[in-house]
Amino acid sequence: xxxxxxxxxxxxxxxxxxxxxxxxxxxxxxxxxxxxxxxxxxxxxxxxxxxxxxxxxxxxxxxxxxxxxxxxxxxxxxxxxxxxxxxxxxxxxxxxxxxxxxxxxxxxxxxxxxxxxxxxxxxxxxxxxxxxxxxxxxxxxxxxxxxxxxxxxxxxxxxxxxxxxxxxxxxxxxxxxxxxxxxxxxxxxxxxxxxxxxxxxxxxxxxxxxxxxxxxxxxxxxxxxxxxxxxxxxxxxxxxxxxxxxxxxxxxxxxxxxxxxxxxxxxxxxxxxxxxxxxxxxxxxxxxxxxxxxxxxxxxxxxxxxxxxxxxxxxxxxxxxxxxxxxxxxxxxxxxxxxxxxxxxxxxxxxxxxxxxxxxxxxxxxxxxxxxxxxxxxxxxxxxxxxxxxxxxxxxxxxxxxxxxxxxxxxxxxxxxxxxxxxxxxxxxxxxxxxxxxxxxxxxxxxxxxxxxxxxxxxxxxxxxxxxxxxxxxxxxxxxxxxxxxxxxxxxxxxxxxxxxxxxxxxxxxxxxxxxxxxxxxxxxxxxxxxxxxxxxxxxxxxxxxxxxxxxxxxxxxxxxxx
Amino acid sequence: xxxxxxxxxxxxxxxxxxxxxxxxxxxxxxxxxxxxxxxxxxxxxxxxxxxxxxxxxxxxxxxxxxxxxxxxxxxxxxxxxxxxxxxxxxxxxxxxx
Numbered sequence: 001x002x003x004x005x006x007x008x009x010x011x012x013x014x015x016x017x018x019x020x021x022x023x024x025x026x027x028x029x030x031x032x033x034x035x036x037x038x039x040x041x042x043x044x045x046x047x048x049x050x051x052x053x054x055x056x057x058x059x060x061x062x063x064x065x066x067x068x069x070x071x072x073x074x075x076x077x078x079x080x081x082x083x084x085x086x087x088x089x090x091x092x093x094x095x096x097x098x099x100x101x102x103x104x105x106x107x108x109x110x111x112x113x114x115x116x117x118x119x120x121x122x123x124x125x126x127x128x129x130x131x132x133x134x135x136x137x138x139x140x141x142x143x144x145x146x147x148x149x150x151x152x153x154x155x156x157x158x159x160x161x162x163x164x165x166x167x168x169x170x171x172x173x174x175x176x177x178x179x180x181x182x183x184x185x186x187x188x189x190x191x192x193x194x195x196x197x198x199x200x201x202x203x204x205x206x207x208x209x210x211x212x213x214x215x216x217x218x219x220x221x222x223x224x225x226x227x228x229x230x231x232x233x234x235x236x237x238x239x240x241x242x243x244x245x246x247x248x249x250x251x252x253x254x255x256x257x258x259x260x261x262x263x264x265x266x267x268x269x270x271x272x273x274x275x276x277x278x279x280x281x282x283x284x285x286x287x288x289x290x291x292x293x294x295x296x297x298x299x300x301x302x303x304x305x306x307x308x309x310x311x312x313x314x315x316x317x318x319x320x321x322x323x324x325x326x327x328x329x330x331x332x333x334x335x336x337x338x339x340x341x342x343x344x345x346x347x348x349x350x351x352x353x354x355x356x357x358x359x360x361x362x363x364x365x366x367x368x369x370x371x372x373x374x375x376x377x378x379x380x381x382x383x384x385x386x387x388x389x390x391x392x393x394x395x396x397x398x399x400x401x402x403x404x405x406x407x408x409x410x411x412x413x414x415x416x417x418x419x420x421x422x423x424x425x426x427x428x429x430x431x432x433x434x435x436x437x438x439x440x441x442x443x444x445x446x447x448x449x450x451x452x453x454x455x456x457x458x459x460x461x462x463x464x465x466x467x468x469x470x471x472x473x474x475x476x477x478x479x480x481x482x483x484x485x486x487x488x489x490x491x492x493x494x495x496x497x498x499x500x501x502x503x504x505x506x507x508x509x510x511x512x513x514x515x516x517x518x519x520x521x522x523x524x525x526x527x528x529x530x531x532x533x534x535x536x537x538x539x540x541x542x543x544x545x546x547x548x549x550x551x552x553x554x555x556x557x558x559x560x561x562x563x
Numbered sequence: 564x565x566x567x568x569x570x571x572x573x574x575x576x577x578x579x580x581x582x583x584x585x586x587x588x589x590x591x592x593x594x595x596x597x598x599x600x601x602x603x604x605x606x607x608x609x610x611x612x613x614x615x616x617x618x619x620x621x622x623x624x625x626x627x628x629x630x631x632x633x634x635x636x637x638x639x640x641x642x643x644x645x646x647x648x649x650x651x652x653x654x655x656x657x658x659x660x
Contacts, residue, residue, distance in 0.1 A: 327578075369609065379629075457620040479645055
């Protein structure tokens with residue numbers, strides 16, 4: 001079949017809108033839509049284009065590329081397994097929003113032009129905001145508004161950039177762009193905001209941990225990874241992405257090390273992992289782009305798995321802080337085991353998915369003789385094990401005993417976590433199926449003796465550092481200031497102070513004016529009171545008659561001389 | 564039997580003192596093994612140091628210590644009480660057994 005039946009992304013979005021029709025319909029859609037969507041995507045050949053004319057442009061709402069197909073596949077898989085994780089506990093609003101969000105993410109990965117891309121981009125912002133909203137508590141509502149503001153700003157930059165680019169070049173095609181004009185820089189900025197790049201990285205750690213246990217699972221997958229996809233297509237080999245990526249990597253590690261909220265640790269580590277992908281895109285060789293694509297695929301799986309285990313803990317205990325958790329492996333052994341598999345995969349432990357994907361990025365840095373980049377990536381690999389690989393499972397499931405003995409996670413959550421844990425290990429041991437669908441041919445062998453030894457040394461000694469420094473890792477009841485300090489504290493306080501100063505000044509001026517007015521009026525009334533003043537004096541009738549006579553005489557005189 | 568001993572027996576096997584000691588010994592043995600294994604493989608040598616003795620071991624350890632210390636120092640300036648921006652979120656209250 002090579003004819004398009006229905007745009008796959010739109011199918012998910014429209015299907016999501018039918019979810020409120022009833023529980024049975026909803027559950028059928030949760031399992032049916034992603035599978036149908038996957039079938040549609042894989043029934044279309046690479047380079048298939050479906051186009052429609054629109055206002056003098058040729059829109060391409062569906063264009064299949066090898067890169068886009070990898071992302072669309074993992075997005076559908078995420079919607080399916082996320083649906084399994086959520087369908088018995090989450091609200092219909094959340095599921096409906098999550099599927100519209102997933103569908104628009106698929107839509108972005110299959111768009112051939114910038115207008116289609118922008119429309120799906122904005123639907124994603126709305127869908128994800130609703131996912132946060134459906135957690136239904138005050139903190140989530142406020143966080144969702146801040147989240148929406150950041151994404152509306154990103155959307156605005158993107159739209160301005162697209163408009164400028166279309167005026168400059170006359171083309172709406174979504175393809176590799178050169179950074180030649182302000183318009184293209186604006187497009188890059190719009191993409192980078194969604195990737196969690198500096199300076200606006202804080203929105204991820206601010207908003208995602210406020211969502212419901214299943215909400216944060218959906219959120220972790222789509223927004224940042226569609227941004228990675230758009231960067232791969234539009235800006236491969238743009239050198240500026242290398243320092244941006246490296247910054248994101250270390251930002252994620254350092255902030256996660258300071259953090260106490262278990263899901264915020266994982267949110268910071270999203271920025272860290274996307275940093276690896278952004279660095280790979282900046283390197284821009286075929287192997288680096290393959291690495292970024294494969295790493296995004298693997299990352300979605302193990303990050304969702306980690307957030308699912310954290311979600312299960314939150315669902316059972318109602319606690320989110322490391323300081324209140326601990327010792328849960330005793331009553332939630334399966335959740336602990338599956339979460340630990342996710343933690344090993346994110347750390348790129350040999351025989352897990354991270355090992356076969358992330359190493360392609362580091363290898364491409366070595367091949368290009370980018371020494372600083374390579375040393376940074378090696379240090380960062382150790383740092384990932386430190387901040388996510390050990391810290392998360394250690395403080396949630398082990399460390400001191402919190403005394404809590406919550407029951408094991410609900411069965412549907414266990415099924416979802418098991419599927420993703422199997423995929424983490426399966427892709428680690430048999431990477432070939434993933435390598436086969438990557439955009440470029442893969443000539444990389446992850447399992448060499450040298451690579452295994454290097455990775456084991458790096459990770460295990462990072463583990464040693466963790467346990468040696470454990471006293472320094474003691475959690476505190478704190479949050480960490482980030483760029484959001486400017487829009488959550490500095491600007492509100494500064495504008496409040498400025499306005500209160502303006503009000504005060506205004507008040508002083510008004511009061512001074514009123515006082516002067518009062519004085520003036522008082523002066524006039526004083527001058528006119530009684531019978532002594534100008535207006536209230538009495539005048540004799542004789543003088544009035546005299547003045548009337550004078551006026552009449554003048555009038556008579558004037559009428560004579562004018563004739 | 565002293566009270567401390569009873570306490571140790573009540574604990575999950577993973578939390579007992581003697582087993583934690585065994586885990587540490589096992590961990591150190593594995594660490595030594597990875598370093599020894601490093602002597603038998605040749606690292607792809609792009610920058611001139613990767614093939615030196617136990618490079619990835621000390622590099623991983625030192626950089627991690629560096630990151631923890633850096634985070635600790637940065638924490639002095641960046642850490643604030645949880646309710647710095649707004650009262651602590653009410654999400655904590657709901658849980659399902």
